[in-house]
Amino acid sequence: MKQQLENIQQRALESLEAASTPAELEELRVKWLGKKGELTAVLKMMGKLSAEERPVMGQLANTVRAQIEGKLEERKTAIHAAALEAKLADEAVDVTIPGDSVSLGHQHPMNIVLQQIKDTFVGMGYTIVEGPEVELASYNFTRLNIGEGHPSRDRSETFYFTDDDSVLLRTQTSPMQIRFMETHKPPLCMLAPGRVFRKDEADATHSPMFHQIEGLVVDEHITMGDLKGALVAIMRQIYGENSVMRFRPHHFPFTEPSCEMDMQCHKCHGTGEVDGQVCSTCHGEGWIELLGAGMVHPDVLRGCGIDPEKYSGFAFGMGLERMAMGRMKINDLRLIFDNDVRFLNQF
Ligand code: PHE
Numbered sequence: 001m002k003q004q005l006e007n008i009q010q011r012a013l014e015s016l017e018a019a020s021t022p023a024e025l026e027e028l029r030v031k032w033l034g035k036k037g038e039l040t041a042v043l044k045m046m047g048k049l050s051a052e053e054r055p056v057m058g059q060l061a062n063t064v065r066a067q068i069e070g071k072l073e074e075r076k077t078a079i080h081a082a083a084l085e086a087k088l089a090d091e092a093v094d095v096t097i098p099g100d101s102v103s104l105g106h107q108h109p110m111n112i113v114l115q116q117i118k119d120t121f122v123g124m125g126y127t128i129v130e131g132p133e134v135e136l137a138s139y140n141f142t143r144l145n146i147g148e149g150h151p152s153r154d155r156s157e158t159f160y161f162t163d164d165d166s167v168l169l170r171t172q173t174s175p176m177q178i179r180f181m182e183t184h185k186p187p188l189c190m191l192a193p194g195r196v197f198r199k200d201e202a203d204a205t206h207s208p209m210f211h212q213i214e215g216l217v218v219d220e221h222i223t224m225g226d227l228k229g230a231l232v233a234i235m236r237q238i239y240g241e242n243s244v245m246r247f248r249p250h251h252f253p254f255t256e257p258s259c260e261m262d263m264q265c266h267k268c269h270g271t272g273e274v275d276g277q278v279c280s281t282c283h284g285e286g287w288i289e290l291l292g293a294g295m296v297h298p299d300v301l302r303g304c305g306i307d308p309e310k311y312s313g314f315a316f317g318m319g320l321e322r323m324a325m326g327r328m329k330i331n332d333l334r335l336i337f338d339n340d341v342r343f344l345n346q347f
Contacts, residue, residue: 001042001049001057008038009064016071020082025075032068039065109347110211110336113238113324114193117213120237124230126191126215131176133195137166139175143303145253159197169197173214174254177296177315180216181304186311187219193320204280204332205288211320218296218306218313224257227293227314231261235290238327239263244270246287255294255315262287266326281331288326291318 012032019025031037043061046054107115118128140146141153151157152171159169176192184190192214200206217226228247235245244264252258264270268279270286278284293316298308321333328347330336335343 001045001053002060004042005039005057005060005064008032008042009067012038012064012068013071016068016075019075020079022076022079025072025079029072033065033072039068106347108344109328109330110320110324112347113327114211114213114320116238116327117234117320117323118191118193120234121191121215124189124233126189128191128193129176129180130194131170131173131179131192133170133197134161135168135170135175137168139178140168140170140172143178143300144174145297145299147253150253157199159199170194171198172196173212173317174315176214177216177254177300178304181218181301181306186306186313188313189217189219191215202334204334205283205322207321207333207337209337210333213318213320213323215316215318216296216313217315218301218311220311222295222312222314224295224314227295227316230314231291231293231316235261235263238323245290250292250294252292252294254297254300255292256297258292258294260289261291261293261316263290263326264288266329267331281325288322289319290322290326291316293317 012028015028015032016025019028032039034040039061046057046061049057122128137153141150142148146152153165155165158171161167161169173192173194173196176190176194180188180190180192193211194214195209196212197209200208202208215230217230232245235243246262246264247259248262250258250260265272265279265282265286265288267281268274268286272279272282272284272286274280279286282288293314296313296315301308301311301313321336324330324336325333
């Protein structure tokens with residue numbers, strides 16, 4: 001029996017030493033110490049021993065049990081520690097690895113130019129305001145002297161919301177002239193940038209949605225000379241001292257007299273040709289139209305409660321995309337709206 005016990009002890013300790021998971025340990029505990037385990041089986045035979053032998057063997061059996069239990073505990077602690085060690089190694093963070101770089105974006109070229117134009121006008125004393133893109137026909141047309149039946153009111157030109165054509169997507173920022181004169185008394189000086197909408201087919205210089213910047217100055221003794229002076233000063237700030245501009249007579253129902261201002265084409269430098277081909281940026285014109293302007297019509301002033309005998313004013317509306325194209329030397333308007341980062345990254 002002594003030999004049996006020693007044999008159990010040796011095999012049990014060896015097997016425990018080889019175990020590497022908590023599950024294996026539990027299996028071995030049952031195998032060696034359980035009710036149906038090998039040690040229990042030997043102890044059951046104790047009764048057959050003589051009175052002298054019994055206590056000796058009993059003691060030996062207890063020692064074997066204690067040793068196996070001790071080894072079990074020891075292995076349990078060791079396996080747990082090893083598992084923790086492995087987990088820590090696995091989750092370790094290498095703080096010396098360089099971080100992933102995040103590329104920062106920047107303002108859209110349109111916003112860069114808009115900001116520059118706003119800054120310039122603010123420097124000249126203009127107040128910047130914004131108005132609704134969904135506008136009443138009375139503000140967009142009627143109160144600007146654009147009567148019923150005018151071609152620009154046609155459904156083929158303008159996006160309407162209602163069957164009676166009284167609510168629309170504004171086709172220009174000029175309704176802001178009315179809104180501002182309704183709520184402010186002269187002297188007044190405002191700049192109103194914003195989106196406008198027309199049923200235009202998109203091409204190199206047209207888009208159904210584009211941006212305008214409306215300007216309005218009303219005071220005593222304002223003349224066409226003030227208009228020209230202000231606009232030339234702005235353009236020189238934006239395009240440089242040597243940029244070439246021209247004023248052309250024009251017609252707008254809400255200004256009298258009216259004009260348009262053009263900038264010499266930055267692509268063909270006014271020749272209308274590039275490598276013997278018609279310039280695609282200005283369609284061979286040599287000039288790019290930047291804005292419409294004029295002296296505020298007396299009827300428009302009167303309609304806003306301002307006495308045209310005492311006050312006069314000028315107004316202008318410029319196309320922001322056209323300004324940006326000239327400023328950034330962009331040849332096709334559609335690039336501005338495509339939002340291809342390969343294009344945008346260049347600015
Ligand atoms: N609203 C006009 C347009 O869209 C431009 C303009 C504004 C003309 C102000 C005169 C005065 O064409």
